Amino acid sequence: MDTVGIVLAGGLSSRFGSPKAFAQKDGRFYYEIAHQALRSVSTQVVVVGRPEHRERFDSKMDVMMDSEEFMGCGPLAGIYSAMMAYPAERYVILPCDMPYMTPEVMESLVECDTGDNDVVAVEFEGVQHPLVAVFHPRMRDIIRRSLEQGQYSVMKLLAQVHVRWIQGSDVTANAPDVFRNLNTPE
Helix, strand or coil: CCEEEEEEECCCCCCCCCCHHHCEECCEEHHHHHHHHHHCCCCEEEEEECHHHHHHCCCCCEEEECCHHHCCCCHHHHHHHHHHHCCCCEEEEEECCCCCCCHHHHHHHHHCCCCCCCEEEEEECCEEEEEEEEECCCHHHHHHHHHHCCCCCHHHHHCCCCEEEEEHHHHCCCHHHHCCCCCCCC
16 A cells, blocks of 8 residues: 655744754654654655755655645645645654654554544553654545644544544553653753
8 A cells, every 4th residue: 555654843933942844763863763663664754844944854765844825834834735735645744852762663553553533643641642643645635634723733634534543552552652742852
């Protein structure tokens, strides 16, 4: 199946204090860790970032910005922009602020995608992670309508579609670390 991986690396990182995409774990940038995790499940991986950071990303990676009409409208804009630029049979989404993510976890998540759902996403200990997910291409038009209406909340959008929530502990024994997104450098 033709699968595109989308690394979301364009957040404002206001609580973090600096762009999370360029924070490091074990000498690797967070966006690089996300990119590697997606490479095992995707025929193509694209990093969606902010225009002012374009030159900071690895020049060997496919890097893009939000489409002009939805520039800066949050993660849905990044997902939509990548879907428009890279047609595929499915999209595997991963934010850059989960530096404990592994290729094996993403492989397990993709195995849960039967194609019957609009989205397959992760939930762990009552916390939903809507951006650790597999999106069906039919979501592109649904996301566009949401963005056009000024509705940028991922959770509100997912409440309107068929989502299969996968328990984080079903895709990794290390769920407490893997599904922790980092909002402060500490």
